[in-house]
Amino acid sequence: MFIDLRDGPVVIEPPTESLCVVDDFWFRYVADMGIAGPDGEKGGRYLFLPPGYDGPEPDGYFVHRTPTFTNWAVFRALGGVEAIKQTRVHRLAEAADPPEMAFVNVADKRFNTVHANDISFFEEVDELVQEEPPESLDPERAGQLAAIGIRHGSPFAPDERLRGILDTAARTAAGISRALVYFPREPASFLTEGSSWKQAFVGGSYEFLHDHARLLDARTQFHYFATVITPAMAHAQVGAGSAYAYTAEDGQGRILDGGKHYRLTLPPNPPAKNFWSVDLYDTQTRSLLQTDNPYPSLASLTGTVALEPDGSTVLWFGPTPPAGQETNWIRTVPNKSWFPMLRLYGPLQPWFDGAWMPSELTEV
Structure with a gap:
């Protein structure tokens, strides 16, 4: 949701066991809430003060000042929709009697969030x-x-x-x-040499700083196709925050084609304390791939993804499912390119060591 501080400070109470972030209107980091925040996933009260605020700061809040009046708050709860509905947002002036929250389900609604590419x-x-x-x-x-x-x-x-x-x-x-x-030249953009899998944060800094220099290409690489910025993503800690990898190519370096079929193998024991997910995106809009399913994704959290006898997970992508693999399949769209995003929530040490890696996508 967006919060507007022109009418005064705003209080946010995030859900427990959540990964929540507030960025200002220039997409600069303001605060983490939840697992990566000072409340440590137990829930707490956060107070956001507008530019130039010189009023009192009441006790009992995690207080943050932001340089912009409008701010963007992102709520991600491990407990799903019901947990999200624990969220409470109100003005500080309404703290004694906060109004009821209204929640809008936008999963099946179509709207454009892509910036213009012209004047x-x-x-x-x-x-x-x-x-x-x-x-x-x-x-x-x-x-x-x-x-x-x-x-x-x-x-x-x-x-x-x-x-x-x-x-x-x-x-x-x-x-x-x-x-x-999709085709960065910087070697540090890739998870490992010879892999097509790329990492969204190059240099390990949410401000894209390295050796006293701003990594301008790395900043563009992230912000052009992703949204929300936080140190918990750029420099995740073992067991906290989140880690990401993506690729728009198969193992032969060919652009992923929505009319073809592909296989991806996740080795046994994916290093995620909370859960892992694979979501499919449109390379043009950088939004979720639009199919007959508003959730073009698979995740360990659902409990429906089947495992191989050795404990690995084989995922399938294509316009039709392979026989008997429907639970591990995500539909793609013919004549449209796409890319998968692998997310690890609460990444564990094998991810940071490079001891665990997803396979390349193989055309089948």
């Missing part, structure tokens, strides 16, 4: 610049935006020449970003 991208950025305090953006990036006419408190009105330049820039940047996501 209107810059209009989206301008909207944020106008809505938020000028101090919320660092002088370097504020200066880059000012150079093309995006300034807080001023209308963004590029002439025809500049509009053409910015339109070309947005389209070119989208192509560069896709290349950085």
